[in-house]
Amino acid sequence: MTNDDPVVDDGLQTVRLSVNGTRRTVAVPAHRTLLDGLREEVGLPGTKSCCAEGECGACTVLLDGKAVNSCLVLCVEAEGHEVTTVEGLSADGLTDLQEEFLNAGAVQCGFCIPGQVVSAEYLLRTNPSPDEAEIREALSGNLCRCAGYQRIVRAVQATAVRRGAAQ
Amino acid sequence: MPKYYRPTTRADALAALAEGGAGARPLVGGTDLLVGLRHHTLEPDLLVDLKAVTDLPEPIAVDDEGMRFGATCTLGELVEHPVVREWYPALVEAALTVGSVAIRNRASLVANSCNASPAADTAPPLLVHGARVTIASLDGDRTAALDDFFLGPRRTLCGPGELVTRIELPRPAPGSGAAFRRLTRRRGVDLATVSVAAGVGPDGALVLGMGAVGPRPLRAEVPGPVDLDDEASLAPALDRLLAAATPISDVRGSREYRLATLRVLTTRAVRTAASRRNPREMAS
Numbered sequence: 001m002t003n004d005d006p007v008v009d010d011g012l013q014t015v016r017l018s019v020n021g022t023r024r025t026v027a028v029p030a031h032r033t034l035l036d037g038l039r040e041e042v043g044l045p046g047t048k049s050c051c052a053e054g055e056c057g058a059c060t061v062l063l064d065g066k067a068v069n070s071c072l073v074l075c076v077e078a079e080g081h082e083v084t085t086v087e088g089l090s091a092d093g094l095t096d097l098q099e100e101f102l103n104a105g106a107v108q109c110g111f112c113i114p115g116q117v118v119s120a121e122y123l124l125r126t127n128p129s130p131d132e133a134e135i136r137e138a139l140s141g142n143l144c145r146c147a148g149y150q151r152i153v154r155a156v157q158a159t160a161v162r163r164g165a166a167q
Numbered sequence: 168m169p170k171y172y173r174p175t176t177r178a179d180a181l182a183a184l185a186e187g188g189a190g191a192r193p194l195v196g197g198t199d200l201l202v203g204l205r206h207h208t209l210e211p212d213l214l215v216d217l218k219a220v221t222d223l224p225e226p227i228a229v230d231d232e233g234m235r236f237g238a239t240c241t242l243g244e245l246v247e248h249p250v251v252r253e254w255y256p257a258l259v260e261a262a263l264t265v266g267s268v269a270i271r272n273r274a275s276l277v278a279n280s281c282n283a284s285p286a287a288d289t290a291p292p293l294l295v296h297g298a299r300v301t302i303a304s305l306d307g308d309r310t311a312a313l314d315d316f317f318l319g320p321r322r323t324l325c326g327p328g329e330l331v332t333r334i335e336l337p338r339p340a341p342g343s344g345a346a347f348r349r350l351t352r353r354r355g356v357d358l359a360t361v362s363v364a365a366g367v368g369p370d371g372a373l374v375l376g377m378g379a380v381g382p383r384p385l386r387a388e389v390p391g392p393v394d395l396d397d398e399a400s401l402a403p404a405l406d407r408l409l410a411a412a413t414p415i416s417d418v419r420g421s422r423e424y425r426l427a428t429l430r431v432l433t434t435r436a437v438r439t440a441a442s443r444r445n446p447r448e449m450a451s
Contacts, residue, residue, distance in 0.1 A: 030169055031168050031204060033201065054198055067268055067269045069198075072196075072197055072201045072202070073201075073273070077197070077216060123268075137268075138268055141268060
């Protein structure tokens with residue numbers, strides 16, 4: 001069997017993908033999730049593992065620019081695709097969105113924040129001036145057990161205003 | 168542990184599903200499948216990823232007769248499509264209740280019906296609109312009404328070696344309207360306690376699609392006209408429509424609670440559906 005063989009036996013399958021703009025090659029069993037692949041094979045622990053069944057949003061990443069739950073994507077499905085994690089959003093230091101999370105006091109225990117940030121970034125890229133209802137809808141798949149929702153919404157609103165003013 | 172196969176042609180996909188038999192599962196969004204793998208409620212031998220197949224029906228196609236949705240159409244694509252929003256507002260409302268933005272960016276409309284959860288959110292509006300499914304295999308294609316497709320909990324007409332390649336919806340009749348209502352315990356990422364889609368025809372006929380109140384999504388209809396403003400006309404119509412509902416008691420609600428809320432949601436959905444009709448197109 002070669003790496004190009006599409007059927008994997010019980011061994012590992014080689015997956016070539018782009019992570020945060022860098023080409024990566026990982027060898028994983030077919031059932032390994034993208035979440036586990038990113039954390040354990042690629043070595044990027046910013047994407048959080050929590051419910052691991054699409055309920056909480058802590059593992060949200062961008063797959064070809066679209067927000068997805070990386071716990072519900074197999075690593076092998078990412079072959080040939082582009083993944084952006086929270087580390088990739090902030091390669092040049094904190095983003096304006098992350099700064100506004102800090103300014104708003106939106107970060108309490110912090111565990112949900114990478115997922116919140118990626119979901120909010122996806123929202124702002126697809127809808128640069130969302131109203132509060134649109135923000136709450138966009139983040140409805142991201143649970144915060146500290147219940148810091150008001151401040152998270154405010155951080156997203158402030159980022160939208162800041163980006164609007166910068167244009 | 169399953170093997171993973173990513174064919175690029177429909178013929179290869181169907182051949183793999185035929186060879187894999189009951190142990191093979193098509194994979195599109197994976198939003199249900201991966202949860203099943205994690206909990207070992209699903210233990211397929213082979214996953215056939217359809218997303219790289221180049222000759223399956225396109226995700227969304229529209230013509231004067233209606234719309235067709237391919238197996239790879241995501242709920243995110245569905246809710247953004249302007250014609251879907253105009254023709255099938257109940258379907259958009261239902262799709263928007265599924266999971267979250269991130270779930271909808273992956274989840275497949277066709278697969279939502281194929282998984283045949285009694286609570287499948289998009290099934291009620293598809294039933295209201297008279298959806299038909301196309302089932303492909305190495306032996307050729309066949310079609311069936313979605314109402315006949317659902318056999319029971321997690322059971323459909325689509326058997327081993329078969330693949331649902333598309334769902335088609337006729338264009339709604341002029342002067343008709345539809346709406347969807349759902350009850351959940353929390354706003355995001357929850358399954359329906361009760362869901363219902365209602366359609367009101369140009370002649371005042373009523374059709375319902377109901378979720379989470381039976382072993383499969385249910386369809387019921389009564390001929391028109393039903394006078395929605397007259398309780399003496401509406402109440403017996405609702406009695407007939409809701410007679411098919413046989414909910415169970417579970418963690419999301421008791422049988423009695425479901426029956427009570429189903430009637431309330433149905434009344435609301437019917438009234439909203441009626442309000443969406445174009446008065447100039449309605450039969451007098």
